[in-house]
Amino acid sequence: MSVSRDTVEHIARLAYIGLGTEEIERLATELSGVLEHIDRLRRVDTTGVEPTSGAVPNVNVLRPDQPGPSWPSDDAVANAARHTPDLFEVPGVLD
Amino acid sequence: MTAATEFMPVIGLEVHAQLTTRSKMFCSCRADYAGASPNSHTCPICSGMPGALPAVNARAIEMGILTALALNCRIPEASRFDRKNYSYPDLPKGYQITQYAEPIGEDGWIEFTLDGVTHRAGIVRVHLEEDTGKSTHVSAPGGDVTLVDYNRSGVPLMEIVSAPDLDSPDAARAYFAALRQILMYLGVNDGNLQEGSLRADVNVSLRSAEGEIGTKVEIKNLNSFRAVQRALEYEIDRQRRALDSGERLQQETRGWSETEEVTFSQRSKEFAHDYRYFPEPDLPPLRVSQETVDEVRHSMPELPATRERRFVEEYALSPYQAGVLTSERETGDFYERAVRAGTRVPPATIANWVTGDLMRLVNESGKSLAQSAITPGTLESLLTMIGSGEISGAAGKQVLVRMFADGGEPQTIVDELGLRQVSGRDDIETLVDRVIADNEKLVATYRGGKGNAIQALVGRVMGASRGRANPQVARQILEERLGPPGS
């Protein structure tokens, strides 16, 4: 299963990761190698097998509708690169 | 080739309703963020901090099931949450927890009335998800910035998707109104479009006479009934004109401008979203048992359409009156409690007073029935007093105004204001004789054949008694004294 440069560019765009030309080349090769290995999965007969829907037997794990304290806005923005003063500030969204 | 006007609209609505839970969907921050300062209703979970995990609000699930049942949906036993992956500053985790593959309800329907005719539209699905934060775009000298507040992030949202069964802007509006009414009756949403707790996206395409459905366009975030209607009208016209001129329509998302009254293209990225949905690994699946469904169904209040029909039948009301009484659940609740408070006042009479004077007071004062000081019991007592002739109708209206504003028992208010009607024959005979003596001209007019003149004479008696005479008795005595008109 071979991954092309175009595919790498496309998925990098979806994942919001900027990549240089060299990186794209390298990743195309590496990912192709990994996917080849993973492809053995396709040969496993899974007729009638249910996908694992949860790693634990828990079902219906619900929390009562009780409001509790929020943390102060200071805590919320404490690690933000820019905030003014209690709003997160980012460069503009181009729509 | 079909002329564009022969293309019929195919419309569907996607409604997002914030639930009236006390806490958020996946954390215990307060869900009611109105008026809160920015980022003061957040925690590590709803602001997407590294290491935080979601925990599902039980009441939100209940409300989802309740709504799905009210919309005649099937409630599948298996339901789960999924991750919808995309990037935007108001989406703190870089994905939204929603329901994609296994929603809480499917394949339902809703009825709505348009111009007196009842229509039915299909409901494809009802599902639960979390709301995003709010971004505000600000132009600043150093460059545009976006300010983000996560107070709204994580508030429970219910998405209701209609089938594309609506064939006109009016139908879409009526559908939306009926849906809103049901959500408010259930108590799951406050129906406030202006503040954004209820939002609608519409999708519209045109179907040719041969049945071919054209390109679908979505219009997002319409926050009033008027916007829904106007945006659809504009868009249908735009699409027709485009087809007429041979222009190809783009499948796209458009916005609606209130000020310019046009839809406009909104293309935020060069490529379509690939949401890469997969099951939410942090949340175990839901198994909705038949018991749970039955319990929830049991707790469902009477819905508007059923109540309206029942009011017409049970209380012999006109459809118009039944409609007014059931437009909000609170009004109908009030009405029925008043009806059941006693046995001496006919339901129709109570209906007249509620839909007339009482509703007028509500509209004028800006206070709802619940916020006013009147109760079903005191209304019923008041109407009993009017019915027995203890006070006149006019006096009753005065008392109503007082009770609405300040509460109190009608007996007390009548005594205080001295409104008790005089009905004793002797008292009224004296008044009548005096009025006849003082109003020769009117008497002559009456005797001359003008039967209506008796109204004026009754009025004179009322005046002489400062409104306390029983007008029916006064009229009776006048007729006895004067004989039939023209005699």
Next chain:
Amino acid sequence: MDLHYASAHELATLLTARELSAEELARATLERIEHLDRNLAAFLTVTADRALADARRADEMIARGQGGPLTGIPIALKDILSTEGLPTTCGSRILENYVPRYTGTVAARLAAVGTVLVGKTNMDEFAMGSSNENSGFGPVRNPWDLNRVPGGSSGGSAAAVAAGETTLAIGTDTGGSIRQPASFTGVVGLKPTYGRVSRYGLVAFASSLDQIGPLTRSVWDAAAVLEVIAGHDPLDSTSLDETVPAYTDLLERPVNGLRLGVPIEYFQEGMDAGVERQVRAAIDIFRGLGADIREVSLPHTPEALSTYYVISPAEAMANLARYDGVRYGIRAPADDIWSTFKETREVGLGAEVKRRILLGTYVLSAGYYDAYYLQAQKVRTLVRRDFDNAFAEVDALLAPTTPTTAFRLGERTSDPLQMYLSDVYTVPANMAGICGVSVPAGLTDGRPVGLQILGPPLAEEVILSLAHNFEQATDFSRLHPQLETEVAS
């Protein structure tokens, strides 16, 4: 007794008898870290002030007679656990300046019983790696041979315990990241059953696989830590609502009569001869202790690795989407938000993390979901069934932890696939959600070998008692790297 290599169990005796104070122990530990860590780079943050404050509190608890088995004991936490007021970088440049404002459940439970936090340990970036060479802050070195890797992703925690820089450490295991470094550094490493320990506060890599667990010098210590950190947490909907046994009380349970399976698929070609020799010798020891040893088969073992490399990158893609420069972490300068996202992630994330995010994006993207993700989840069910079938016949499984001993730094970094293949014996336990422990099984070529004991879900007391019995029957836990000599030269 050499304090630095004493177990928590041994130290607790001294502390309770007031022959040693927690403060003295803390100072000695901090001194050793200062002395040694420049050669190991096991720590990203040394929390000296916090350690001394914790130690004083611990001494007060002990004086009041309120001390427990871990009160006053030095502990290090992998830098992927959220600790309020202390940097939590996850080994990544993108979080190099991130200081959380909340503490996760496990860190809080450990603090509540009076452990002494000496620092946050180095790790492969966002827990992705098997050698600790993927850290954004430089690799960790194996105390047994400074030119070799300690394993990963909990390489810092393992090296710190092995080098006597801390008594206890906490790591995380998603595909083997506790067991494999434990094996490479000659310490005990436990991966609990998925859901046994709360993940609230654990920065997520692969949500359905991640588990927090101890790295220690003795099995008793690991059992004591598990007792403290295990148990239901309403903040983690995947945590199991099951009672936590007193694991330390159950360690002496005899081996005699227990049925132990040896999975044939774990003894294929590619395993180092020395590793095989040590592991087979370990199996003989269990035979000698009265266990009934038999061969079992876990036929989907090869495919388990493939399912891991579909499911874990997919979940990671989503879990790492939040690192975009908006709310925390570094932010690359840019004129618009989309460029901010791209540039921040380009400079902030390392090559392995990017690789896995892209792999995850690919397997979930339109058109590939059924062929990869859905198929992987189905094969995962088959992997789980293999273990269920095996555990119907035997009480636990014995296997090597890794095919080789610690490899050299740089040896496997040019081919990601080679690195991934070294997880072959550890990954299946994560896919099935079962519990597993790696316990020192001697040396080959002067380097530690780990014996892996796997048990059914919630059977920690079985695997811990087996490990404890093995430890008692051998001398391997007492082996230490000769660090002072290495450092001096």
